[in-house]
Amino acid sequence: MSKLLKEKIIKIEKLAPLLFRLTIQSEYIAKNAKPGQFVNIKCCDGIDALLRRPISICSVNREQGLFDIVFEVRGRGTEILSLKKPGDILDILGPLGKSFYAPKDNSKIAIVGGGIGVFPLLFLLKELRCAHKTAFLGFRSAENAVLLDEFKKESDSMYVTTDDGSLGSKGFVTDILEQKLSEESYDIIYSCGPVVMMKRVAEAAQKHEIKCQVSLEERMGCGIGACLVCVCKTRKDDGWEYSHICSDGTVFWSSEVIFD
Amino acid sequence: MVISEDMNIAVDIAGLKLKNPVIAASGTFGFGREYSQYIDLNQLGGISVKGLTLEPRQGNKPPRIAETPAGILNSVGLQNPGVHSFIENEIPYIRQFDTAIIANIAGNTVEDYCKMAEILDDEDIDAIELNVSCPNVKAGCVAFGNNPSGIYEITSQVRKFCSKPLIVKLTPNVGDIRETAKAAEEAGADALSLINTILGMAIDIHKRRPILANNMGGLSGPAVKPVAVRMVYEVCQTVKIPVIGMGGISNGDDAVEFLLAGASAVMVGTANFVNPRACIDVLDGIKSYMLKHKYKSIYDIIGALELNQ
Ligand SMILES: Cc1cc2nc3c(=O)[nH]c(=O)nc-3n(C[C@H](O)[C@H](O)[C@H](O)COP(=O)(O)OP(=O)(O)OC[C@H]3O[C@@H](n4cnc5c(N)ncnc54)[C@H](O)[C@@H]3O)c2cc1C
Ligand SMILES: Cc1cc2nc3c(=O)[nH]c(=O)nc-3n(C[C@H](O)[C@H](O)[C@H](O)COP(=O)(O)O)c2cc1C
Ligand code: FES
Secondary structure, three states: OOEEEEEEEEEEEEEEOOEEEEEEEOHHHHHHOOOOOEEEEEOOOOOOOOOOEEEEOOEEEOOOOEEEEEEEOOOHHHHHHHOOOOOOEEEEEEEEOEOOOOOOOOOEEEEEEEHHHHHHHHHHHHHOOOOEEEEEEEEOOHHHOOOHHHHHHHOOEEEEEEOOOOOOEEOOHHHHHHHHHOOOOOOEEEEEOOHHHHHHHHHHHHHOOOEEEEEOOOOOOOOOOOOOOOEEEEEEOOEEEEEEHHHHOEEEEOOOEOOO | OOOOOOOEOOEEEOOEEEOOOEEEOOOOOOOOHHHHHOOOHHHOOEEEOOOEOOOOEOOOOOOOEEEEOOEEEEOOOOOEOOHHHHHHHHHHHHHOOOOEEEEEEOOOOHHHHHHHHHHHHOOOOOEEEEEOOOOOOOOOOHHHHOOHHHHHHHHHHHHOOOOOOEEEEOOOOOOOHHHHHHHHHHOOOOEEEEOOOEEEEOEEOOOOEEOOOOOEEEEEOHHHHHHHHHHHHHHHHHOOOOEEEEOOOOOHHHHHHHHHOOOOEEEEOOHHHHOOOHHHHHHHHHHHHHHHOOOOEHHHOOOOOOOOO
């Protein structure tokens, strides 16, 4: 169950010129959040940046009742967020959305993340108890490739690509994934990032008959399934229907989703 | 919560009895379920449910929302499970709560509207709200609502099948809203609700394309409030039937503006997205205002506006 909360910001760190990590005190979210879930944040009081901004949960610290989000400054809302100070109170609705499927302990899993989509997958890596974890991470450039030490710590093998080749191999993260899939198999692949990337991940998973989950993104109104704006096409009987990403997802089995 | 034993806040809108004047606006509150984790639905005067059509509808392509200064544009396009699923699955749910159910209906043809009114007239709902003002669907709907003769035609036809209080929801996308208001009244509407969303557009300058997949959408939220207050005032001056006011209401003070302008009740829409407790906050705000100015009855403020001379 999600709640409307007023929580205190403990720490704010600049990870890259436009990337920030906020640490927030919240017993409720720390206790209840599952990987793949997000919070919907009112960036400031009043009518500026009117709607809440959806941001994924990047990690939780259950003992201390803390959770982290990592976000990129894109527009007004995230800019206001980036100017917050420790001690400020944040108006949060969460945790929202469905979480990733938890595989059996002896599973071999892979995560495939692109851009800001990598952060919710860090939470997943931290929570999963399974035999082997591989991380495939794609970034625009070295500058944006943050928290790699944490990804490294939480995974058994890690591959990094950048669009410009400034770190790891040059190209798309899906290129490496496809290459690896010809040598290795996984029980399940989890993906979050740009739609074009997730579509390729889903196709690769299907080709190799691997179960795959994707976490989708769309512009949101309410974040709780009431306004019906955040849709994606999913399969239904012989046809399709519009599902709602905030409440039916954000996590879907890739076989359910129709990527246009 | 503001408590005052001897305060009378119940309103009667042409037979639709509400224990207080705050209603959740259609399309912003689903069927109430989603909000029940944040507020007690028993505290609401009523819920106007998501716009219903005869058959289920999938709605428009995403993106369906764009934020604009102090508002939002939406182009949901009436995604809904259809009137039959509403009757089977949603009415029993909402009926658990002590709140009025207003069925908001839309269609492509006059026959669609009449058929739905006929079906719903036998069901356990408290009123029907004719949505002839949705800017987000191609056929029908708004075409009836944007001119007096269209409104007259559809209202008088639906009236024949509807014995429950019939509310006609007006679009602001007309030259003179008093004319469509009058047409609805003459055709037998019991009450009017306004405003629906204002047709608008937002452009992504980097992609040189509209943000909404549908190109245009309906504007709502604080940005529309002054326009809505003006229209509610004009309509209240023109018709004798009760008016339900809405457009950008986020707190009690906003709601009081509408009540002073003549509205007998208010609906809260976009504010629910920003604050899931918005309806309750609006209600508490109205009570605080009454307490502060020592009003005992909500009817002391309805239409109490005095114009500057
Ligand atoms: C489920 C979910 C999880 C997300 N998790 C993260 C995360 O962990 N880290 C992160 O940096 N970003 C994340 N995003 C994207 C983030 O929500 C947007 O970048 C942010 O809303 C932009 O707001 P703004 O005011 O800065 O930009 P503006 O462009 O000014 O925003 C205008 C409006 O468009 C919406 N919007 C703009 N871009 C997006 C987008 N890409 N997705 C959804 N809505 C958008 C905004 O919410 C706002 O309503 C997530 C999005 C979703 C849907
Ligand atoms: C996402 C969304 C969906 C809506 N759907 C409907 C609908 O199905 N039927 C209807 O009559 N009005 C619909 N409306 C209009 C609202 O009921 C209301 O008239 C309008 O939003 C103005 O009020 P507000 O500024 O408080 O939101 C919708 C509005 C929004 C924002
Ligand atoms: S954002 Fe409102 S239904 Fe998903």
